Amino acid sequence: MSDQLIAQLVVSGLGMGFIFALIAIGLTLIYGVMEVVNFAHGEFLMIGMYASYLAYVTWGADPVVSLPFIALLMFVFGVAVYYLLIRRVLTGSMHAQIFATFGLMVFLQAAAQFFMGADYFAIQNSWLSGVITIGDVVLPMPQIAAVVGASLATLLLYALVFRTSLGRQLRAAAQDAQAASTLGINPSTMYALAWGFGSACVGVAASLLSNFYYVFPRVGAVFVLLAYVAVALGGFGSIHGALVAGLLIGLLQVAMGFFVSSELKFVPVYMLYLAVVLLRPRGLFGRM
Amino acid sequence: MTGTSRAYPVVALSGLLLLLGVLLALPLYIADRPFELRMAILIFLFAVMGQGWNVLGGFAGQVSIGHGLYFGLGAYTAVLLAVKFGVNPWLGMLAGTALASLCGVLVGIPCFRLRGHYFVIATLVVAESVFQVFTVWEWVGSAVGIELPVKSEGWINFQFHRDKTPYYYIALTMLVVVTAGLWWLRRSRIGFLLRAIRDDEEAVRSLGFSPHLYKSLAMAISAGILGAAGVFHAQYVLFVDPFSVLGLHISVMVALFAILGGTGTLAGPILGAAILVPLSEYSRVHFSGSGRNVDLLIYGFLIMVIAVYRPDGLMGLLRSRPVLTMLDRLGLRSVLLQSPHIKNIRKGNSHAA
Secondary structure (H helix, E strand, C coil): CCHHHHHHHHHHHHHHHHHHHHHHHHHHHHHHHHCCCCCCHHHHHHHHHHHHHHHHHHHCCCHHHHHHHHHHHHHHHHHHHHHHHHHHHCCCCHHHHHHHHHHHHHHHHHHHHHHHCCCCECCCCCCCCCEEEECCEEEEHHHHHHHHHHHHHHHHHHHHHHHCHHHHHHHHHHHCHHHHHHCCCCHHHHHHHHHHHHHHHHHHHHHHHCCCCCECCCHHHHHHHHHHHHHHHHCCCCHHHHHHHHHHHHHHHHHHHHHCCCCCCCHHHHHHHHHHHHHCCCCCCCCC | CCHHHHHCHHHHHHHHHHHHHHHHHCHHHHCCCHHHHHHHHHHHHHHHHHHHHHHHHHHCCCCCCCCHHHHHHHHHHHHHHHHHHCCCHHHHHHHHHHHHHHHHHHHHHHHCCCCHHHHHHHHHHHHHHHHHHHHHCHHHCHHHCEECCCCCCECCCCECCCCCHHHHHHHHHHHHHHHHHHHHHHHCHHHHHHHHHHHCHHHHHHCCCCHHHHHHHHHHHHHHHHHHHHHHHHHHHCEECHHHHHCHHHHHHHHHHHHHHCCCCCHHHHHHHHHHHHHHHHHHHHHHHHCCCHHHHHHHHHHHHHHHHCCCCHHHHHHCHHHHHHHHHHCCHHHHHCCHHHHHHHHHHHHHC
16 A cells, blocks of 8 residues: 555545544534533534534635634624533532533524525535645645644644633642632633633634535534543543544544445444543543 | 321222223214314323433433434334334334333443433433434435334224224223333332432432432333333334434423423322313314414423422422312322322331330
């Protein structure tokens, strides 16, 4: 097998891997701060992808241009979901929270089908379509853009969480909301921000993904299932874990899809999860 | 539990018998109405599945989003046995139940080591893996599925073509048997230990009981019930394919029905099915012609509303003060809302003393 093929597999594996990682980081950020799993996270991705598509067909805005706006839009959307729904179920059991975000998932999916129909839409001829040739290796441009864009977004998020005062406040609220509130940090505001930033991550992923993947009401399920596995594999609440696990899963599923069978490409990923949590019940980087 | 609730067991029992009588007589009115008959059968089926899920998810507190797996395994077992080996569907039901139970216990071996969301994701991952394998496995019909050969109708063949009423009675019987069995289980020592595991697994371990053993037992019962329900479903629609019996939506629906009704209660899954099945069936009929999915829009919204206002499920409504007072008067409180563990602890104390 040629270098050409290996390079292509690695690039498309990393492209998918970074997308998974970015979705998973959004999930794990929310979980890390308030221990709620957002089962509607895939539908957030779907909304971001529709937004990217609609911006392209109505204003001719290329995904590269609309990306920051979609991130902002999703930030606002995440904060709104927190204040309208999540804040009201925080005192309930894990059941109520699973339930609330499941309801949101069904609702958003149905809403997408209501407004957009069940058709598949794709952005044709964006700036990032086509291929790039390095020597005699031909690589798909959108996947490279996904790698670059998603790693930049991840870097930004890392800087935000680990290098700024706001990030310190977020982490303080995550560690001990009560202690944080005695220091003048409003936990509810931090939770809202976690939902905002987590959703913005998904917005960036959606925008990058819309360059090379079609959008339809159920598109979220395709990606988010693996993002959940990435979150759990990396360890709930761990940003490093989500990043590493997302990349690992991206590479593994592309390799398995190529070498074994495209229908069964997710099964090895699932087996990897089971194997890892058998040895480390808290995932790769999870806190005990 | 108050004294008044025990003063009227006769009222409670006759209430239940009355309900059962109505359900037994109902086919007289809906036998020639296919839509209503189908809906009643679906309510019973989903109530049975919800009860099954509840043993593990509600009693033992191990939330699974992979229970579609056992439903599918039951359905596939009966169909494959019938198609490949000509086995009678009733034997198929035994085999489907047993195999689902066994697989549940096997899945539990790795998964029960995990807690909280790690467990949830693990159940999901196992179910999805099996689903994907079934979509490519030729011997089980891959993604196309398998049709059950049509046989002459009758109880022996578990197939009824013109009049579907027997399916109604079979489903109702399953629901009654399962509910009665779980009523006993909840009050037994096992039920007590399961609830203890849900509340504090370490405490149970420190008392010398193996949480894994009891979780496995709950899983065996839970998966077995789902398996039996799967066999019924296969005999009812005479067809299996991975999407309709192993799909993720089955797992999610089963969990939702039980949670919406109220986890850990006996009436919860029945209530959940009795409300959600008609809701989805009627809204599908009334709104779905447009292809716009208004039914799911309402459905999702309702689920959110219930999560916000009734985080402990619809059974939580029964715990509001006016309803409690009314239930006490009727003597129904112990039937609907019993807390058997309190009784068991008292029993334990009296033994000690």
